[in-house]
Amino acid sequence: MELCEYTCWQLHDMLKRKEVSSREITESVIKRIEEVDERTNCYITKTFDVALQKSHQVDDKIRRGEEIHPLSGIPIAIKDNICTEGVRTTCGSRILLNFIPPYDATVVKRLKEKGAVFIGKTNMDEFAMGSSTETSYFGITRNPWNLETVPGGSSGGSAAAVAADQTILALGSDTGGSIRQPASMCGVIGLKPTYGRISRFGLIAYASSLDQIGPITKDVRDCTLLLNAISGYDEQDSTSVNREVPDYTKSLVEDLKGIKIGIPTEYFGKGLDKEVEEGVLDGVKLLCSLGAEAEETHLPHTDYAIASYYLIATSEASSNLARYDGVGYGYRGAEEDLIDMYKHTRSSGFGAEVKRRIMLGTYSLSSGYYDAYYLKALKVRTLIKQDFEEAFKKFDCLITPTSPTPAFYIGEKIDDPLTMYLQDIYTISTNLAGIPGISIPCGFSHDGLPIGLQILGPIFGEEKLLQIAYTFEQNTDYHQQKPKI
């Protein structure tokens, strides 16, 4: 077994016992990237020199007999919408082709302090707008389980890199499912934390009231380690919540006694692939055999979630993306006068999907449509949030599929925006309600593609989600299976 195939916690133990060095781990990951990234295209920017330099520092520290953090010396990939000082951050867009942030995102700063090794910036749908990593200016990322299929999106580069052992850990961001859906399609763990759990400072904004950074990892233990490292209040993000961060590794206990699972029937209807349904329900059965109780329940406004989401997210996006004007940074188009410069910059700097969403958002915020679309969507959001509040009075968690299908083929949905939007049906409500959700592997389709099971919990209910996910993982081996690439 190569070092790149291990988990973070395994490598940490090996580092502490001085069985391996961080340099060896980093070199193993670099070698793996050099072998397979030509085929998967997970990375937009590789930072091998910086990574090796950092690994030397950590090795020196170990040699001196100093204590090291569980993430010290461990390679991590960062989604390319998270700012890294001095390292190009593109958001998968031509408009930020040459953007070199003068500062680190708070999550990056925290990881640097802990000695994590930054291996590169991962590919993504442009501005995180997509469910397949097909809209990036830097080409399509391919799913390591089947190179003809998509890795999901928008954090497809991060999820595929974790699955293909092209990193040990990764960060993604999730606005409507962009961590959980690719994690599901690539057979890895992806957690969208509660809104406000993690600072968004330095995360390039798509829809500010929905965006959240989170871990993508090979197992649940790694997820807790990464979550511990990046959570917590940040005075530079006024929407981050000033609330104590528990030690999430304390949730790594195998215990489901008294756990009540709700199964929302609205998530098991039309459009759900048969094998996905079976995989998820078998997973629920397993949890019940381990002591949990499951019962059907209802989230009556589910059917309105996608409509509400695409109005709110695009409205926020049309406002957030107004900053790309060709003045302060990024790409500038041909300039005759100022207005022309804006138009040329934005029309050739943004790709089709980003333009579509800016148009939809601008429309729903425009005079005459504001009440019928944007304001109405915010009211529907309240109803969706109330559905979850009701459900969590009775249940500790809800279990659903993460995505209605396993990975689909490249090109299959890209020409039909609405069909692509409908892909997010099981993940989107979570963002609207601000609650946490985790996707874990729960099986494979007949043609060998991973299937993901999603566990949802109440606001700041990460601990119980992780405990349930950990118990599931301890009794299955789906997370240990690797794609043959």
Added chain:
Amino acid sequence: MGITKEEVEYIARLARLEFDETEKEAFTHQLDKILEYVDKINELDTSHVQPSSHVIPLENVLREDNVKESLPRDLVLANAPKKERGYFKVPKVIE
């Protein structure tokens, strides 16, 4: 509610985007389909529902008005497509 090509042109102007004829046709068709779908939220009676622009209870965050270090000008200007004597340079705005 259908969307017309004229509306697409109007929205594009607001968003500082421009499209050629083929793109305009495509966008009109696609946006029309998307709007037809999202229109379903208007089936719901929300007359007694408060809108949620945020879902976590948030309060104004205040701090002391102290001068802190800011990013060095050179570093900030390093990303500018055009600059001159420490300023961002744009096409002439005032006639």
